[in-house]
Amino acid sequence: MRVVVPFAAEQPKTRLDGFLTAAERREFADAMLADVLAAIRESGHEPELLATAPIDRNVPTIVDERPLTAAVNAILETDSPVAIVMADLPLATPAALARLFEASEDVVLAPGRGGGTNALVARHPDFRVDYHGTSFLDHREGARRVGASVGTVDSFRLATDIDEQMDLAELLVHGEGTARAWLDRAGVRLVRDEGRVGVERTENG
Ligand SMILES: Nc1nc2c(ncn2[C@@H]2O[C@H](COP(=O)(O)OP(=O)(O)OP(=O)(O)O)[C@@H](O)[C@H]2O)c(=O)[nH]1
Numbered sequence: 001m002r003v004v005v006p007f008a009a010e011q012p013k014t015r016l017d018g019f020l021t022a023a024e025r026r027e028f029a030d031a032m033l034a035d036v037l038a039a040i041r042e043s044g045h046e047p048e049l050l051a052t053a054p055i056d057r058n059v060p061t062i063v064d065e066r067p068l069t070a071a072v073n074a075i076l077e078t079d080s081p082v083a084i085v086m087a088d089l090p091l092a093t094p095a096a097l098a099r100l101f102e103a104s105e106d107v108v109l110a111p112g113r114g115g116g117t118n119a120l121v122a123r124h125p126d127f128r129v130d131y132h133g134t135s136f137l138d139h140r141e142g143a144r145r146v147g148a149s150v151g152t153v154d155s156f157r158l159a160t161d162i163d164e165q166m167d168l169a170e171l172l173v174h175g176e177g178t179a180r181a182w183l184d185r186a187g188v189r190l191v192r193d194e195g196r197v198g199v200e201r202t203e204n205g
């Protein structure tokens, strides 16, 4: 099965603007991508990148400048089965991915917190994506509309996409890979005084 990883190569992670500079966001997105690619390989699959611009990685790469939904649907139109795994899932483990890849339904969805779809497998030739907003609900409805059976993978590690500053706390609590190490080097630390955990940046970061 093809495992395709969409990647916004040029201006990634704009919601972290203010906490990380544009150059840092590129480095951090790259570090998360490295973790995701490693987890996919360890699960026994060879990942492919679907990037908005050429990037210098030793991975087969499709460059498609169109927005995310159009670029992913261009792949789903020509191939099945295909897995789509987002590049901002640095907590993803080979075991969590294997649960996604090995589920038997025509369309298998790994929801993200907040209603998104962090990873999916499409085995039905007529299924198409519609990302952003509550894409999990849209994808479930879309799958049913084309007569596809739908499965859901209940996984904290696949549900934790890193979009906003508070998501960085999850990576500091649970992460062990390249992206976690990048945060440590950048001086991003947990704040665990009271209430919900948060993050701050120390001077020497
Ligand atoms: N190929 C492709 N991938 C994209 C595009 N937009 C986002 N992605 C990737 O899709 C996944 C989910 O991205 P989002 O969290 O929606 O967007 P983001 O660019 O990472 O972050 P924000 O700028 O904060 O929205 C990540 O793997 C992104 O790298 C796009 O236009 N084309």
Ligand SMILES: C[C@H](OP(=O)(O)O)C(=O)O
Pocket: 068, 112, 114, 115, 116, 117, 118, 130, 131, 132, 133, 134, 135, 136, 161, 163
């Ligand atoms: C790609 C998009 O991600 P989000 O905008 O929820 O991070 C989605 O899952 O629909």
